[in-house]
Amino acid sequence: MNLVNMEKYKNSLFGNIKNKLSDWLELDAGETIPSQEIFRFLHSIKGTAGTLQLCGLMAITEQLLEGIDEDSEKVWNRTELRNFLFELIEHIYEYEHFDEVEIKAKPVRDSQAPLIQIIDDDISMLILLKDLLEDMGWMVITNADPVKATNQYFEMQPDCLILDIQLPAMDGFQILQEIHLHNEKYFIPKIMISIQNDKHTRIKAFKMGADDFIGKPIDFDEFIVKMERHIQRKKIFDQSVLIDELTQVYNRRFLEDTLPRYFNDYKRSGLHFSISIIDLDHFKRVNDRYGHSVGDFVLVEFARFIKNNIRSSDLICRHGGEEFVIIFPNTSNDEAKHKLTKLIKDFSAKKINQNGHTFRLHFLRGFFRLKMKILRPRRHWRKPTLLYMKRNAQVAEGLKAYN
Template structure:
């Protein structure tokens, strides 16, 4: 669209020149043919200009069309070379001002386009640090404040403004800022009034503070630095210098945050930041009472992922889950990696039941699609989560423990679920619910349909089983003859070696283990296929398309899972 507008402006300029030329014809050339050419030009402008966003030009052209429509009406009755001086001059007089407006509007559009181009170039080459950073400009000089806000926005920053200390305090309570610019000399309260408010508040004390001052007295500079200012800039100043200083401060702050408060593997906050920020959130709730919930998350059977596929796949899964969680958070929420495969999320302004509904929706996303892929192989997971709503009777340690207890209770109920903490939940795992050594069984899914394999793994992932995959009959045969498999979900029709041929080979070679169960899937419902499968050792049979609920029931029956 942008390229189209640019090209159309060139065409538009040419058309306006043609209009000017036609409207300045000598009297002996004021023929119907000239009038028709004028009419067609303005009619073209009326239809095409709005399509490229030149609405004002289209509106003016519409008025010109009405002035010259008479020429079209006369086209069938008057020879084109006949002079129509009177009507022509009348229409021309009405068009004069409108044609001037057309030219002026095009000039304005061209200027706006050039300004937009300049702004895009500025934003394009602006430091990446600006994108996503939010600034607060506090100054009672409306002209300077407005200028700074516009320049910062052009560079890509989000910017808010305040003209006095009370308005600044209100914004600082409502929003989170990456940097504050503060004018010292304001009325009725000076910028000094804000120092204590900012530096004593644990949610603000780490935010860089740049002082702008019309006084360059050394006493002011020293006092501001002792009070906690990160920089001091004297008015008047060059904007380019101010912009560079802000960039440097933000970059250093973000680099420090990345090293000190971020988990290097997943990029989310670490335990150190969580321990600090949880105190900040509780202080905020003490000042402005509201509900708040904590979610404790643990990936189901994460150890088996590391044992089966290696720690590099485990790392990919951790990164994938962190990304999934981050994508569903609000800006006010906080996600941190608590340790290992455990994550915690603080949800301000959220009740326990609301938090349960939210995390259940995230869990559904995890069930539906893979959280990671490696060399084309998808990896699906589920997780167990516990939720606890904050109450003022709790200590932080109790709040975390209750969320953890609810998560363990979700594990005991079969994993792949979310529970809200209730009194009496215990983190102690009941021995009758979790055996000392849980025997994990293996399912081989042999099907050339990659999507179907992925769906089956996703839907059965919550069962206490490991998965293997085969893309054809030869691949399935090699796996079944080389390693133990408890259940093979086998497609009847596959390339290289179909399911029936594979079973026949195993029967001939007596290579089918007695403990192996076969669940055959087929898109055909012929009686002879069913009979042939049973003769070859198929234990149960399902026709495509099939119910996933029924499939899970059959899988549990074959593996004797309760």
């Protein structure tokens, strides 16, 4: 199956290898490279070369890996490196295409698309997997630095983590351990990838908390099927704990978990968003006059109405009772106000029929600021807490900016 433009990634891989070799072969007298760095370099080439079906390059790196010890304290000077890597250098310079292919920017995707994180110090593999997954319509974040990547994981809370075992400074098993210690309450599928595909490594990965293990070279067809399965499992889990049972919209917990992602996106890329708190007016009278079963029906109808009349990228959550929160990504104050005004008008005209009773309702739009402006993020905000609106006083409590 032609899932990706293979030639593009082959060019990228050869370009990266050539750049690294050029750096090493231009070392000044007295400068050296440790064996561990050379081992990781060859190790990453082997995994990507196998994935891209570059059998000749993979065979060369396998042979070179047999001649170097990862744990050796040996350092290599320029002459030693040139002699040791001569066959690899010769193979690279026989390849016709050295320029790295320009990676075009991906379009902005639906904020409801799954967010995948990839941690691998092999840049060519990162680019390859990122493009492959983004072609599936998923959002992807990547990082080659294991320490920064771990912080990014806790900050972004991705829907799936793809993690290589062989990393500098902090290996994949250490990252799994760190995640397990500080992030047990979230279910996020974790997939280990590695050129080390032996039984001992796989068992260790599963014991450390991995949900799956994929050996390099990676088979794209199998990889995509497994990814789809893990994303589906994540979706089913989220629906069981993050969906309001009555109204079938997201619940308060989901709102608490999701808001930080919007704020982080804003800090990183400047993508603004607006938040509104909406509240069914005089809802208590409905319960008192017609009973709670009718009140529940009203809440269900109201949530369905909102879902059917906002964009797929907009987000509605039930905060509690008759209070709901709507997040409008990439939306200005005026645009959100206009949309809410229309929603209020259309819903107020809607007749509700239940148990022989016919009536109309309308809802209030609540805003964080007392001057009735929709909440917009500010750059000095670090993270949000939850929000809600006291209907009578129209004072938002909970979502506050703090330094």
